[in-house]
Amino acid sequence: MLGRRILTAIVLLPAALAALFLLPAVGWRIASGIVILIGADEWARLAGWQARGRTTFILAIAISLLIAGAMPVAWIGFPWILALTTLLWSSVVLAWLRGGWHVRSWWAMALTGWWVLVPAWLATVMLQARPGQLLALMAVVWIADTAAYFAGRRFGRRKLAPGISPGKTWEGVFGALAGVAVYYVLLVQFAPTLLAGFGFLSGLILVGALATLGIVGDLFESWMKRVAGVKDSGKLLPGHGGVLDRIDALTASLPLAALAIWMTG
DSSP: OHHHHHHHHHHHHHHHHHHHHHSOHHHHHHHHHHHHHHHHHHHHHHTTOOHHHHHHHHHHHHHHHHHHHHSOTTOTHHHHHHHHHHHIIIIIHHHHHHHTOOOOOHHHHHHHHHHHHHHHHHHHHHHTTSHHHHHHHHHHHHHHHHHHHHHHHHHOOSEEETTTEEEEEHHHHHHHHHHHHHHHHHHHHHOGGGGTTSOHHHHHHHHHHHHHHHHHHHHHHHHHHHHHTOSSSOSSBTTTBSHHHHHHHHHHHHHHHHHHHHHTO
């Protein structure tokens, strides 16, 4: 499994970096939109919809991306969407996880899937204007995930959410926060222009919040898979599962990242 994960990452990472840094804005919107549409299909399968329901949901997401893509990035409505999405991740989703909700209503699942996928795509579109900055912000989630894994394996004792993801521990959370703190200090030291609009403390709070929301996003997708009775959201990525398995933390954290960058001008 580890070997397949590494091989998949070796293939995907250069392709993702090439798309991020070399594609024009329209090309990036299309490439990232395709990823979101694959995620939409996986979400529809987690919801238990048949072919007609999956097709309808994917079309709804595609139309939403087309409408959002036709709007100027500076449209004042985008920050409000990002703010509401961040509020939902930090309140409604936490209540969802704490209450162990089993939501089967098609409209509730469809609306939730929309809020998981579309604002995350919108955030990548807004941030791609500075690809190095977007990469640095996404790296916060990746570093948090890696640090949580190793800290949890070495020190993990207290379970974070045993009914959702038994492998996650509070020690892993603290390791993730420590890891992103070190990363932020190095970022300020060696690439200060990437987060130039933030003071040291506000930037540190931001990366901590992004790491925390990333954990929430990971737990939420784990809960949805548990309710659906599946191990992975899909089988597209050998060793990793599906697209949602790879972007779950980013869907929760990127809207806040884009909102914070917008607020700093």
